[in-house]
Amino acid sequence: MEAMRTRAPAKINLTLRVLGRRADGFHDLASLVAFAGAADLLGLDPDAPLSLTVSGRTAAAAGPDADNLVLRAARAFAAEVPGARLGAFHLEKRLPVAAGLGGGSSDAAGALRLLARLNGLAPGDPRLFAAARATGSDVPVCLDPRARMMEGVGDRLSPPLALRPLPAVLVNCGVAVPTAGVFRALGLAPGARLDGPAHPTPLPAEPLGLFAVIAGVPNDLELPAVTLAPQIRRALDLLAAMPEARLVRMSGSGATVFALTDSCRSAAALARRVLAEEPDWWVKPTVLR
Numbered sequence: 001m002e003a004m005r006t007r008a009p010a011k012i013n014l015t016l017r018v019l020g021r022r023a024d025g026f027h028d029l030a031s032l033v034a035f036a037g038a039a040d041l042l043g044l045d046p047d048a049p050l051s052l053t054v055s056g057r058t059a060a061a062a063g064p065d066a067d068n069l070v071l072r073a074a075r076a077f078a079a080e081v082p083g084a085r086l087g088a089f090h091l092e093k094r095l096p097v098a099a100g101l102g103g104g105s106s107d108a109a110g111a112l113r114l115l116a117r118l119n120g121l122a123p124g125d126p127r128l129f130a131a132a133r134a135t136g137s138d139v140p141v142c143l144d145p146r147a148r149m150m151e152g153v154g155d156r157l158s159p160p161l162a163l164r165p166l167p168a169v170l171v172n173c174g175v176a177v178p179t180a181g182v183f184r185a186l187g188l189a190p191g192a193r194l195d196g197p198a199h200p201t202p203l204p205a206e207p208l209g210l211f212a213v214i215a216g217v218p219n220d221l222e223l224p225a226v227t228l229a230p231q232i233r234r235a236l237d238l239l240a241a242m243p244e245a246r247l248v249r250m251s252g253s254g255a256t257v258f259a260l261t262d263s264c265r266s267a268a269a270l271a272r273r274v275l276a277e278e279p280d281w282w283v284k285p286t287v288l289r
Contacts, residue, residue, distance in 0.1 A: 001046050001047055003043050003044060003045045003046075004043065004044045004046065004114050004117060004118065005041065005042065005043045005044075005114075006041075006042050006110045006113055006114055007039040007040070007041060007042075007110070008039050008040040008041070008042050008103070008106040008107045008109065008110035008142075009035040009036055009037065009038065009039040009106060009145050010035065010036040010038045010039060010095050010101040010102065010103065010106065010170065010256075010286075011033055011034075011035055011036075011101060011102030011105065011106055011138065011141065011142055011145070011251075011252070012033065012034050012035065012036055012101070012168075012170070012251045012258060012288055013031045013032070013033055013100070013219060013251045013252045014031075014032040014033070014034055014214050014249070014288070015030075015031055015032045015199065015213070015214055015217040015218070015219065015249075016029065016031045016218075016219040016220060016221060016252065017029065017030040017031065017194075017196055017197075017198075017199070017217060017218070017220055018186060018188070018194050018220040018221065019193065019194060020188065020191075020192055020193035020194055021188040021189065021190050021191065021192050022190065022191075023190050023191055024190075025190060026153045027153070027183060027188070028151075028152055028153065029150065029151065029152070029153070029154070030149070030150075030151050030198075030199060031149070031150045031151075032147070032149055032199060032203065032213070032214070032217070033141055033147065033148060033149070033150050034147040034163065034166065034288040034289060035142075035145040035146065035147070035288065035289055036101075036168070036170060036284070036286040036287070036288055037284075037286040037287050038094065038095060038170060038284045038286050039094065039095070039106070040056070040091060040092060040093055040094050040095050040103060040106065040107055040110075041091070041092040041094065042070070042089060042090070042091050042092075042107060042110040042111060042114065043089065043090045043091075043092075044087045044088070044089050044090075044111070044114040044115070044118065045087050045088040045089075045090075046085055046086075046087040046118050047087070048087055048088035049086075049087075049088065050071070050074055050086040050087065050088070051088045051089070052065045052066075052068055052070050052071050052088075052089045052090075052091065053065065053088075053089070053090045053091070054068065054090075054091045054092075054093060055090070055091075055092055055093070056091075056092040056093035056094055057093065057094060058093040058094070058095065058096055058097050059091075059093045061093075061096075061097040061098070061176070062091075062093050062097050062104075063097075068091070068104070068107070069104040069105065069107055069108035069135060069136060069139070070089050070091055070107050070108055070110075070111045071089075072108065072135050072136075073108035073109070073111040073112050073115075073131060073132070073135045073139065074086055074089070074111055074115060076130075076131040076132075076134040076135050077111075077112055077115045077116075077127075077128075077131045079131070079134070080127040080128075080130050080131045080134075081115075081119060081121070081127055081131075084115065084119050085115075085118050085119055086115065087115075087118065089111060089114075091107055096172040096174075096176075096256065096282050097176060098176035098177060098178060098179075099172050099176070099177075099252075099254070099255060099256045100177070100225075100250065100251040100252030100253050100254045100255060100256045101170075101172075101251060101252065101256050102138045102141075102142060102252065104136070105135075105136050105137075105138035105139045105141075105142050106142040106145065108132070108135045108136060108139045108142070109132060109139050109140075109142035109143045109145070110142075112128055112131055112132055112135075112139075112143060113143065116128050123143075123144065128143065129143065133154075133155060137153050137154035137155075138154050139154075140154055140155065140157060141154060141157055144160070146160040146161075146289065147160065147161045147163045147288070147289060148160050148161050149161070149199065149203075161203060161205070162205050163203075163205050163210060163289070164205060164206060164207055164210075165287045165288065165289050166207065166210070166260055166287065166288040166289075167260070167261045167262070167263055167264045167266065167267040167285075167286075167287055167288075168258050168259060168260050168261065168267060168285075168286055168287065168288050169239070169245075169258065169259045169261065169267050169270045169271045169274065169283065169284065169285050169286070170251075170256055170257075170258050170282075170283070170284045170286060171235050171238075171239060171256065171257050171258065171259075171274055171281060171282070171283050172235075172255060172256045172257075172281060172282040172283075173231045173232065173234065173235045173255055173278070173281050174231075174255075174280065174281060174282065175229045175231045175232070175255045176255070177225055177228060177229050177232075177253055177254040177255045178253075179252070179253040181228055182221050182224050182225045182228060182253040182254065183221070183224075183253070185224035185225075185227055185228055186220070186221065186224045187224075194220060196217075196218065196220065197216055197217050197218075198217075199213065199217055200213060211246060211247055211260065214247055214249065214260070215247055218249075219249055219250050219251070219252075221250070221252070221253045221254065222236075222249070222250040222254070225250060225253055225254035225255065226250075226254075229254060229255055231255065232250060232254050232255050232257065235255070235257045235281070236248055236250065236257050238274060238277060238278070239257060239258075239259040239270075239274070240259075242259065242270050242273055242274070244259070244261045244262075244266040244267070244269055244270040244273075245259035245260070245261065245270060246259070246260045246261055246262060247259065247260045248260075260288075264285070264287065267285040267286070267287075268285045270285070271283050271284070271285040
């Protein structure tokens with residue numbers, strides 16, 4: 001059988017409210033999520049035993065292949081679908097690692113999509129969602145990579161949102177920021193709540209209204225991430241000083257930051273400006289959907 005392929009797009013947290021820390025230690029979140037054109041690439045050879053190889057620019061930073069979320073997702077799928085066909089995965093890493101882009105989670109979701117296709121499961125099969133939840137908190141939202149609200153510990157998802165595509169530039173300054181460390185730096189005790197603005201319901205679909213919502217609902221992890229990695233502040237300030245940038249924000253737990261622009265042309269011009277200042281950074285003009 002011919003190898004199967006899918007893209008694993010970067011997940012962008014346009015907003016990220018940490019509502020509080022639960023008694024079990026997990027944090028309740030509310031986040032408006034979109035997905036970028038920038039992506040890892042994942043292939044599956046169904047005629048080979050379960051395995052994983054990783055190549056690409058950021059492959060070395062992705063950690064041991066045996067501990068990759070792609071294999072965890074495949075094993076979770078096999079637990080939900082006894083007797084399922086698996087196969088040999090090849091992952092081409094293009095996204096930065098530990099970067100607030102959900103790269104590993106999106107890779108895992110891509111693996112689940114490929115296995116569902118191989119085994120004849122419908123995209124909405126509850127076993128697919130169960131395998132995603134068993135793999136990691138951000139994996140469910142990446143199963144169907146379209147803009148939506150993500151709440152709880154990633155287990156409550158809204159239907160896809162009819163947002164217009166948002167031109168943007170993604171910028172990573174090359175520092176890895178572990179998510180667990182950022183949450184520790186936030187410093188919420190179990191049972192504590194964190195006050196802040198709520199997302200309006202319904203969310204506006206048109207760009208002006210959406211920009212206003214994103215500007216008014218912060219990423220609560222930005223300050224603790226900057227405390228751990230001051231280089232993030234340099235990236236935020238550099239983007240904010242550019243004339244094309246309409247709104248600048250950090251994604252996830254960092255270190256990737258993004259700027260929303262008025263057009264793809266503006267995004268391309270902004271990317272060129274950033275690379276002229278910081279040629280060693282990872283910089284991608286893209287569209288968020």
